[in-house]
Amino acid sequence: MHFRPTRHRLAKRLGLLLFPLLAAWIAGLIWFAAQIPDNEETSTTANDAIVVLTGGSERLGEGVRLLAEGQGKKLFVSGVYRGVDVRALLRLSQDAPEELACCITLGYEADDTRGNARETAAWIAEEGYSSLRLVTAAYHMPRSLLLFRRAMPDVAILPHPVFPEGFRREDWWLRPRSAWLLINEYSKFLVALAVNHIRDI
Incomplete structure (x- = not known):
């Protein structure tokens, strides 16, 4: 005679x-947190281009600073809202020299990180460049590098993280905002990894 499993047995099996x-998800999250840069990029190696992903004012300011220091021939800002021009962006960056406007290009097509990678890849190919310095938030860097290297396998990409005040890597588990940012970014990283894997099949 067969009996239906009790609710307790079903719960146990599900557990x-x-x-x-x-356990695998938590281990992956800890690994992901360890991949996030915890110090500023100090390399002075010049690249063909500086690429800034929109999403924080400190990213733009850092990109403009690098351009002013000659760390790239041009600055490309990906994911800009339509209607915003170069001079408007320069006004957002304190002490940005007006003469830099000629060396800044804005991309309006991207609305997510995968779009940033596609948009940047098209611009890099158009310019004939072979290297770039990627400027984005530290917690956003692992996923950005994954997608950018997928889109531009032959382009040398130097990560240049910035560190928003709202995110603390060293004790993220004690800070709700940092924990939320990290978990959200880790989830998006897993999706990007899965999509890349499916496309490779």
């Missing part, structure tokens, strides 16, 4: 199934 997945 046995979910526990390894949860």
Whole structure:
């Protein structure tokens, strides 16, 4: 005679199934946190281009500073809202020299990081460049590098992280905002990794 499993047995079986997945997810999150840069990029190696991903004013300011120091021939800002021009962006960056306007290009097509990678790849190819310095938030860097290297396998990409005040890598688990940013970014990283894997099949 067959009996239906009790609710307790079903819960136990579900727990046995979910526990390894949860353990793997947590281990992956810890690994991901360790991949996030925790210090400023100090390399003075000049690249063909400086690429800034929109999403924080400190990114633009850093990109403009690098351009002014000659760390790239041109600055490309990806994911800009339509209607915003170069001079408007320069006004957002304190002490940005007006003469830099001629060396800044804005990209309006991207609305996510994958779009940033595609948009930048098209611009890099058009300019004939072979290297770039990528400026984005430290917690955003692992996923950005994954997608940019996928889109531009033959382009040398130097990461240049910036460090927003709202994110603390060293004790993120104690800070709700930092924990949320990290978990959200880790989830997006897993999706990007899965999409890349599917496209390789």
